[in-house]
Amino acid sequence: MRLVVIGGVAAGLSAAARARRLDPSLEIIVLERGRHVSWAACGLPYFIEGQVRSVEQLTVYTAEYLSRERNIQVRTETEATAISHGRREVALRGGERIRYDKLVIATGASPDQGALEPGERVFTLTTLEETERLGRWLSERRPRTAAVVGAGYIGLEAATALRARGLRVTIFEAAPEVLGREDPELTEWTRKHLERFGVELRLRTRVPEVGGFDLVVLGSGVKPNSGLAMEAGIEIGRTGAIRVTERMETNLTSVYAAGDCAETTHLVTGAPAYIPLGTTANKMGRVAGANAAGRRERFPGVTGTSLVRVCGIAIGLSGLSIAQARRAGFEPVSARIEHADKASYFRGRPCAVELVADRRTRRLLGGAVVGENEVAGRVNTIAAALTARLTVDAFEHLDLAYAPPYSPVWDPLLIAAQQLMKLLD
């Protein structure tokens, strides 16, 4: 029995590793188009920032390691050009064909940069090679100004990293908001915060005149690499990504898809969603690998959690903003508070929380947390509540941890819930 995995980064290698653990006798072949497998894409901005010393630190496993220690055959610089499911074959560039019994498609996503293309002074942060090239450019050419295209998390991380390297940075975002979240207050807060650090944010602005800047980093969204699947007759969802069941099955028997090339379900709206993130890719990959190895596992979906550091502040989101909730058919109400994140005598720092709930069902629909400390944990608490479909009434009484060095006696989450309760009365 042979499992072929197309794609050797997060989802692909999670699938391969899980399948191996569950079935030591399975033959596993991973096909990776690039030179490296298993690298931490999320770490690339931190290489630019100087936090990561060499790109080798971002390479989790090598092809040699996986072959020797895990009995997973990894072929890098090997591009799958077609899937012929009738013959159970993957065609490779160069003409070779590889037979499969089970197939996991984990082809990832590509930068969706619009008009600008990477070039001499134009970089992406999507591959180790490009990131190294940008790193060298920064050291050798000592540029003074940078344009960042996109105010999603990649753009904001890139801007933070370039600012930390001393450049004057301007972010250009086509949408009227940051982080793809229809939330004017969050956007305004972010704009002011960036300004304080000398980073300019220009919203509703398309590609800048490259000429005006020493370098340009393309950090806008990504689009799923679903072409290979589509040509093989695999169903594509309305989001443009591969449609999969909870078991990561495509519409073709024994063919699974996982990671940034596939859709998932948004647990708050119940609708298909395309939210490509490393955490989700790993989870989907694990489940695809388990099912390909003969188990029956499911991945129910995501609550749309994300976390980004912007000039020293963490912004965490989960679920829906009030505008997104309204568009999804809810009758949303929202409360926004700011409170110290520790007991006063421990010099608490401001922590802003917004919670969104549905007026009819009182169900929590989303939340945003902005602050210096324990933002991840607060967003995770919201994510757990969203997954469990807790009402604000239940959320308000959550038995959250308190100790003066770590939190105030009323956690900002609970203060926000109390405010929201008043609006639901």
Place this chain on the structure above:
Amino acid sequence: MRLVVIGGVAAGLSAAARARRLDPSLEIIVLERGRHVSWAACGLPYFIEGQVRSVEQLTVYTAEYLSRERNIQVRTETEATAISHGRREVALRGGERIRYDKLVIATGASPDQGALEPGERVFTLTTLEETERLGRWLSERRPRTAAVVGAGYIGLEAATALRARGLRVTIFEAAPEVLGREDPELTEWTRKHLERFGVELRLRTRVPEVGGFDLVVLGSGVKPNSGLAMEAGIEIGRTGAIRVTERMETNLTSVYAAGDCAETTHLVTGAPAYIPLGTTANKMGRVAGANAAGRRERFPGVTGTSLVRVCGIAIGLSGLSIAQARRAGFEPVSARIEHADKASYFRGRPCAVELVADRRTRRLLGGAVVGENEVAGRVNTIAAALTARLTVDAFEHLDLAYAPPYSPVWDPLLIAAQQLMKLLD
């Protein structure tokens, strides 16, 4: 209409403040036995440590402020000695009687010190006065050795504070475990951690010979001040604390109880529990105040969350340990893992997580988190999951936040859940 509140700290003042907000016309009288109201008891160890400069920093509101700004009449050094519910009267020491329409009992708890009594070299950390006396003793007498009685969170915080002041500290605990949690591994971990900081932990050891130490701090458990209620014919639960409904009602009409003198429900076992903590006291007080003011609110209970800093490390707990789960009739399974709490290139620190689940229902029953960063948030995520009765299957797929400066791509919580899933197969 007059509301009388017996007790002016966490639960009592939360009740009074909430009732005032909901009903501006209510007459509200708070009777407080001590000299101060509304002080942060949880901050006392940090005064000893030197983190808090003066006990005034721990006083949230004064009686004058509450009277002037909130129209809440506060009488300090005023002890209620009897409740005569037939006449709707509270008798005070000295003979005065105060009529009430609604009564909230928030008499708190007292140290349960066993044989040792506070004295010249023997201190508690339960009042501002005692804490100031200990602070003066430390500055003036410069003691070199201290015994701490009790390895609950007060004892551990006291030991941490005294060690930070340079004393050699020995903790004496009558039970075989720390933090009242039947968890031998957590106890052994804590013992070793304390040892590394020069603090000795002696378990299964009753009151020490006071003579061997320069000073003794009594930091063992507390018992509910339920005598006043009991003598008035108010029902006491099996825990020894006042029995209340979800609305904080006692068995007497219009008489509520809240805070450290009252029971609550453990949401994992469904049984009455006595877990006196400031956070719970505030929540119960708020609900008691709301209902006394004519609303209908409920406080469903707690998941037994606690958090303590022990020599630089946070220990967070929620729900049941495996031994507690077994005793509550579950068929518990537990997984314990240790993992870095951030991406490796952000120099993650070790974070240990234990998760406990029921084999039959696969429901999560409890968890423990030990580490330096984001422990509160991880425990809160567990608390939310326990409140919502999530299964490990759902917990394993939680959409937790990830960004390299704050967390690893697989959060330690999810790694622990994956381990637990293997044991449930």
